[in-house]
Amino acid sequence: MFDFTATYTDQYQLAMSQVYFKNGKRDTKAVFDYYFRKIPYGSGFAIFAGLEDLLEIITNLRFSKKDIEFLKQYDFEDDFLEYLANFKFSGNIYSVQEGDVVFPTRPVLQVEANLIEAQIIETILLNLLNFQTLIATKASRMRLVSGERVLLDFGLRRAQGPGGYYASRAAMIGGFNGTSNVIAGRDLDIPVSGTMAHSFIQSYDDELTAFREFAKGRPKGCVLLVDTYDTLKSGVPNAIIVAKEMENRGQKLMAIRLDSGDLAYLGKKARKQLDDAGLDYVKIAASNQLDEFVIKSLQEQDAPIDVYGVGTNLVIGKPDAALDGVYKLTFSDGQPRIKISESLIKTTLPHRKQVYRMKDENGECAGVDVIAMGNENNAELSKVFHPSEPYKFLDVSAYQKEALLQPVMENGEMKIKKRTLAEIAEYSKSRLAELPYEYKRFNNPHIYKVSISEKLKAERDRLISEHKM
Amino acid sequence: MFDFTATYTDQYQLAMSQVYFKNGKRDTKAVFDYYFRKIPYGSGFAIFAGLEDLLEIITNLRFSKKDIEFLKQYDFEDDFLEYLANFKFSGNIYSVQEGDVVFPTRPVLQVEANLIEAQIIETILLNLLNFQTLIATKASRMRLVSGERVLLDFGLRRAQGPGGYYASRAAMIGGFNGTSNVIAGRDLDIPVSGTMAHSFIQSYDDELTAFREFAKGRPKGCVLLVDTYDTLKSGVPNAIIVAKEMENRGQKLMAIRLDSGDLAYLGKKARKQLDDAGLDYVKIAASNQLDEFVIKSLQEQDAPIDVYGVGTNLVIGKPDAALDGVYKLTFSDGQPRIKISESLIKTTLPHRKQVYRMKDENGECAGVDVIAMGNENNAELSKVFHPSEPYKFLDVSAYQKEALLQPVMENGEMKIKKRTLAEIAEYSKSRLAELPYEYKRFNNPHIYKVSISEKLKAERDRLISEHKM
Known part of the structure; x- marks a missing residue:
């Protein structure tokens, strides 16, 4: 050991x-x-x-x-x-x-x-x-292109063993806002955050039930992953239903997360669906092989993404x-x-x-x-x-x-x-x-x-x- | 911690x-x-x-x-x-x-x-x-191209933090023969080996004195680094002098190490100098940004290199x-x-x-x-x-x-x-x-x-x- x-x-x-x-x-x-x-x-x-x-x-x-x-x-x-x-x-x-x-x-x-x-x-x-x-240098590149958007480190699973612990630390120095890495959060006073995995949704017979149960079990800081079946036809509509139910309980859905597909396109469509439902306070998080180039491109397209979750490319400092x-x-x-x-x-x-x-x-x-x-x-x-x-x-x-x-x-x-x-x-x-x-x-x-x-x-x-x- | x-x-x-x-x-x-x-x-x-x-x-x-x-x-x-x-x-x-x-x-x-x-x-x-x-996969690529040559992991200094510890372990599974990483050697029963750094030679006023002192202080498994000043005009000739002095003491110089320049060319010239001096038992080790491509090229050129010391490209698994x-x-x-x-x-x-x-x-x-x-x-x-x-x-x-x-x-x-x-x-x-x-x-x-x-x-x-x- x-x-x-x-x-x-x-x-x-x-x-x-x-x-x-x-x-x-x-x-x-x-x-x-x-x-x-x-x-x-x-x-x-x-x-x-x-x-x-x-x-x-x-x-x-x-x-x-x-x-x-x-x-x-x-x-x-x-x-x-x-x-x-x-x-x-x-x-x-x-x-x-x-x-x-x-x-x-x-x-x-x-x-x-x-x-x-x-x-x-x-x-x-x-x-x-x-x-x-x-x-820290890699993280700073992402910070420079993403303005004031929230940057979260999601990389531990692809990190080089316990190198991931130090990667989470260095990412904060380079301008990240938080990590999914609980042990780094525990030791280094980094805000930790987490949403849900596809497995959570799959473990229920349907997406809406999964969202409902999650919103009940973790109402604070609730983020719903909307791409398990069909982002715009199923994920976002179901998230809207749950967000409304949360409103009835005096709660607020924090965000949805996109994890596949064209993030700029889906981000804009999802934003409109949310706004049309009066849910302009619900933020949009995006992940899936992000790096400074993808983030820069999303920013240039005015993709309405509030939170970027960055994994592999951050914590292993690719390509160098x-x-x-x-x-x-x-x-x-x-x-x-x-x-x-x-x-x-x-x-x-x-x-x-x-x-x-x-x-x-x-x-x-x-x-x-x-x-x-x-x-x-x-x-x-x-x-x-x-x-x-x-x-x-x-x-x-x-x-x-x-x-x-x-x-x-x-x-x-x-x-x-x-x-x-x-x-x-x-x-x-x-x-x-x-x-x-x-x-x-x-x-x-x-x-x-x-x-x-x-x-x-x-x-x-x-x-x-x-x-x- | x-x-x-x-x-x-x-x-x-x-x-x-x-x-x-x-x-x-x-x-x-x-x-x-x-x-x-x-x-x-x-x-x-x-x-x-x-x-x-x-x-x-x-x-x-x-x-x-x-x-x-x-x-x-x-x-x-x-x-x-x-x-x-x-x-x-x-x-x-x-x-x-x-x-x-x-x-x-x-x-x-x-x-x-x-x-x-x-x-x-x-x-x-x-x-x-x-x-x-x-x-382990990266290491196995190097093993496949290097036949029965000795492969040593020298990568800890460029590893992704404590990822280096697990890299040393995985390299052995992929076919490496040893590591410079002492703590991995201690815990995982990996043979550890080490030579000398340029700083050792620089810390003496001349190369020959540095080699002599090293050979006296570490006669077993002694490897002399020959490229600090001029590999063929200074490093190898001085190593030969010391190897002969070791013979007089009933000892044997194990190897010389090349760490810069054209390794195929220098390897061949150094081999000839050693052989001409009756030191055919002295092995040649090489390092400096090696990977499976460089090793393959050296093998194809019949470079008389017995030991490859691989650092960065192994332990970070570059480029993936x-x-x-x-x-x-x-x-x-x-x-x-x-x-x-x-x-x-x-x-x-x-x-x-x-x-x-x-x-x-x-x-x-x-x-x-x-x-x-x-x-x-x-x-x-x-x-x-x-x-x-x-x-x-x-x-x-x-x-x-x-x-x-x-x-x-x-x-x-x-x-x-x-x-x-x-x-x-x-x-x-x-x-x-x-x-x-x-x-x-x-x-x-x-x-x-x-x-x-x-x-x-x-x-x-x-x-x-x-x-x-």
């Missing part, structure tokens, strides 16, 4: 750690960057999610007795296993706030710890941040289904470290760093984040360079500079106050609101600039030339 | 259940089919996985006090909540064996329970079986990333139930059923599974029909008939002996071996026939015509 212990890691982290442990690098300090290279879905931005989960899990990450017993089979030495038995992450983490809009190739989070601790947490860090950032986030060593043993690649864009940036978001004199987003050395004075930042086009530069001296990487863990202790999911979502919404429209455009969004400071560029270039010698 | 309780479900299961509970359907017996409609990846078969996990979880599925407290906010009535507090699944489950090859539109598993219990377990059943079946498994009511309250769809192929099959696999007089797979009524005498099966082309039929009277749905849970108790993962994988391999080559072809495989018995067809057609009236 599944649990989070420090063995939620790749074997090579432990193999490397034993070598560090045996060879005098037990207390060697290192810095690692977490960042991703490509924004999924052709989006102009990603939404960073998963941070609070990660910090809580790291705070409690230990090797259990069972873990240590297991590792004995794999040639780990006794003194190292004893070290693991007392393992607790005691490093520092600097991070962008959860919910912020983030961009490729710059550090979203930085770990400063001894090499062993930094390696052991790598896998779980990537696992949680990559996935939640993927899903993974964020390519990486975790790279940038400093260890008192030295900056670099991984040189055939292309400059894939070459890592050495040193502990800070990332600044630029705002113009009116406080408006300038469309530029700047990666600088951690010890640079931000007031001195002026000429900044494209990370892989050495002759492209900008002058940012006139901009206000907001430092994005803030301490979120110090000596293994969480330094941020836990926020509710609603607060994180609200923060995300406010950060997204600061981003000009061009970067949020659905197709071919404007590319947000990520530049490097002159000093960082000089350091990178120095290390490249040293390695080339 | 994540756990498996009975709230690992969709809210509507509970809403429907309360209505059943209040309206005299508390003890109504029902039968549900689990099946999928489309084999992912263009494969000719899928590998069924996740059953033992599901049965274990269902056996222990309860609503905790925390669950019940939570549900009080959602207008559930006290007597129903009391019922939930005492909930335990007490039904029967009939299933294909885990690891078997399975095909679309026929029941892979059947639940026979009271309506409430059957609804409450629906979500977790779909969640676990859909995902593991997806990944979800199996479209569904759970449909087929019988309740003493009546067969049907859900009619615009197409016959999407119309459900009523009644409790049995599925038979046909073998010819030589015991060879005949390429046909037949869905029959649960109470049909299999000796009488002769004329069987295409499920959606009413004029296509076969005569199966000469075939041997293997009943595939066997009791795996009775009255809520597991009826099968727990097998090791290696045993399930071995069974899967043997079942796949029975399948003729044409169904396993990589591209455009032959379509395995799934037919329905004459009696079942008559029952379906009768119910359709009754509903149409």
Whole structure:
């Protein structure tokens, strides 16, 4: 059965750690960057999610007795296993706030710890941040195209196992309003909602009886699924009968749900049937393989759908289904470290760093984040360079500079106050609101600039030339 | 924090259940089919996985006090909540064996329970079986193209949160040999293996020192990553130096790992360098965005790669990333139930059923599974029909008939002996071996026939015509 212990890691982290442990690098300090290279879905931005989960899990990450017993089979030495038995992450983490809009190739989070601790947490860090950032970004695409309509996550049954639990969380950060996932609702204070399945209607001999029984048994928040037999000839008329009966009992039918067929066409016809019956307060929910493209199309057709229930395509983050986030060593043993690649864009940036978001004199987003050395004075930042086009530069001296990487863990202790999911979502919404429209455009969004400071560029270039010698 | 309780479900299961509970359907017996409609990846078969996990979880599925407290906010009535507090699944489950090859539109598993219990377990059943079946199928594609080469799962960092744990399990059923995922290794008796990361080499001032230290610290199963600086000019030559030093200590370098560049070209060159140095026993492992297409291409080029490390594309089951498994009511309250769809192929099959696999007089797979009524005498099966082309039929009277749905849970108790993962994988391999080559072809495989018995067809057609009236 599944649990989070420090063995939620790749074997090579432990193999490397034993070598560090045996060879005098037990207390060697290192810095690692977490960042991703490509924004999924052709989006102009990603939404960073998963941070609070990660910090809580790291705070409690230990090797259990069972873990240590297991590792004995794999040639780990006794003194190292004893070290693991007392393992607790005691490093520092600097991070962008959860919910912020983030961009490729710059550090979203930085770990400063001894090499062993930094390696052991790598896998779980990537696992949680990559996935939640993927899903929050997917959800934000749906939020952007659906205006103020209600978005509900219905995906647990098609999710990748318990990944669905975290998908429900990340969807809320990206702008969803609720979930069908009861356990996520229980733990994460997400509003849960549910309607009825076709099986409910089938289990009765006729649809009208099924609707009646449901309305009696669950009058509050009652939603009737109208497509089991024939949406417009049977489902909606029967729902209208039941809605009228509910009115006679002083109750109100909340909504009907369409789950097949042409949702735009059926939505319009159903709306008219409901309105003609004086039931303009009854909302229309729709589901069935929705994604941001289908929702966008429904919106463009003015389909009178009030609630979108999104399943598979949300919770597995289709089509990308993974964020390519990486975790790279940038400093260890008192030295900056670099991984040189055939292309400059894939070459890592050495040193502990800070990332600044630029705002113009009116406080408006300038469309530029700047990666600088951690010890640079931000007031001195002026000429900044494209990370892989050495002759492209900008002058940012006139901009206000907001430092994005803030301490979120110090000596293994969480330094941020836990926020509710609603607060994180609200923060995300406010950060997204600061981003000009061009970067949020659905197709071919404007590319947000990520530049490097002159000093960082000089350091990178120095290390490249040293390695080339 | 994540756990498996009975709230690992969709809210509507509970809403429907309360209505059943209040309206005299508390003890109504029902039968549900689990099946999928489309084999992912263009494969000719899928590998069924996740059953033992599901049965274990269902056996222990309860609503905790925390669950019940939570549900009080959602207008559930006290007597129903009391019922939930005492909930335990007490039904029967009939299933294909885990690891078997399975095909679309026929029941892979059947639940026979009271309506409430059957609804409450629906979500977790779909969640676990859909995902593991997806990944086992993906893994089996890689196994088929890679012959006897070693396949290792390296995917945890890019997995969909704790979905990665179940991906590691399913990959083994599909034919993988091991994983980097330590916690999956600990719980599921999967061999774990690991090499080293670029960060390890970067944390030293030079590659040779890094290799030397690693070989000293982890001489057993030592694998050196050779692409940090220059694979053929630096990585492999340094690995050779260290391999020779290990020989002097009576040790053997196990392998080198390539993680970038043209793996076929580098593999051949590296093999030659190693062989020329008398190190023909040193194996070559390769990783970097592998999938079944890349592996197939490497095999076709005779790339001398002994071990494939597969990450993202395996554990998220790209590009499909979800199996479209569904759970449909087929019988309740003493009546067969049907859900009619615009197409016959999407119309459900009523009644409790049995599925038979046909073998010819030589015991060879005949390429046909037949869905029959649960109470049909299999000796009488002769004329069987295409499920959606009413004029296509076969005569199966000469075939041997293997009943595939066997009791795996009775009255809520597991009826099968727990097998090791290696045993399930071995069974899967043997079942796949029975399948003729044409169904396993990589591209455009032959379509395995799934037919329905004459009696079942008559029952379906009768119910359709009754509903149409």
